[in-house]
């Protein structure tokens with residue numbers, strides 16, 4: 001369904017495809033029609049496109065692996081395809097020859113960047129191997145996996161301000177990173193389009209690989225790998241992930257559907273008395289992080305089918321669109337799970353992916 005204002009805008013840099021169903025542009029494979037859709041492949045193209053589109057609702061998409069799209073988005077979709085990976089010497093006062101900056105375009109496939117930097121002998125991104133999506137989306141929720149979060153290797157990013165088309169540089173502090181969080185999800189939500197991200201990586205020969213995450217440590221032990229290199233960490237993470245997580249191409253999903261809830265220690269004590277085997281991780285400032293997957297599994301949801309959608313039979317945290325369901329099918333199942341977890345454990349789960357259009 002398209003708006004009466006629907007039109008195809010021709011443009012020099014942004015390749016225009018006109019109204020398009022975004023079914024193939026999101027990993028949950030739900031249908032979503034827009035008024036117009038543009039592929040954005042240069043910063044200049046984006047800047048000259050903005051005056052035409054900035055007064056309509058904008059949906060910025062990378063790989064569509066962390067969004068839930070309702071059947072109609074009444075506005076313009078921008079599919080980020082800005083490419084390029086450049087290695088830059090460190091330009092600050094404490095020049096460190098063991099480190100290097102790598103700057104990647106927002107549209108670069110995240111795992112291509114990880115693979116390329118590891119192969120080139122740089123360490124820092126290997127634990128984040130095989131996370132779907134693009135470089136530009138990675139800071140939005142401060143992606144994390146296997147004991148590492150993006151902010152640990154983040155240097156800076158560039159983003160175009162939607163209101164005036166200016167390129168603005170953000171330092172790490174200015175991004176306000178937290179657990180699955182950044183300033184772009186709240187205070188600056190919908191105001192900037194990220195065009196590139198720069199990371200600070202360490203030469204593999206000087207790197208201290210992070211292998212503290214239990215399943216990674218176990219894998220390395222099982223394979224008798226003791227002097228660990230970034231390439232070995234990458235291989236280990238890829239192997240574990242490929243066995244553990246459903247491939248969205250075969251079982252449409254958005255990865256972890258709920259964030260791990262963080263509760264205060266007093267609540268945790270009370271819960272722990274009732275459920276001594278409950279999985280939890282102590283945090284700073286008297287807080288404790290619970291494993292949302294454990295809660296959902298304990299509540300008996302693993303493998304449960306609800307019409308065209310279901311809870312994955314091996315990963316309770318992953319909801320799968322197994323029979324061409326819609327955003328509403330997925331969101332109703334999520335609501336049922338949330339209510340049940342609140343009743344059983346008194347814990348409120350929060351959805352991780354972003355829903356569009358936003359209510």
Ligand SMILES: Cc1cc2nc3c(=O)[nH]c(=O)nc-3n(C[C@H](O)[C@H](O)[C@H](O)COP(=O)(O)OP(=O)(O)OC[C@H]3O[C@@H](n4cnc5c(N)ncnc54)[C@H](O)[C@@H]3O)c2cc1C
Nearest residue numbers: 061062063064065066133134136137143144145194254255
């Ligand atoms: C199988 C699977 C496993 C996953 N595993 C993990 C994991 O281990 N750790 C983890 O953290 N995440 C994980 N995810 C979630 C997802 O891959 C990440 O959040 C990823 O960074 C999303 O990238 P994307 O390009 O697909 O973003 P999209 O889904 O396209 O967009 C996500 C959000 O970012 C915004 N956005 C995208 N690009 C830009 C841009 N250039 N500028 C401004 N805003 C932008 C969008 O508007 C949207 O709000 C997983 C997903 C799947 C399907």
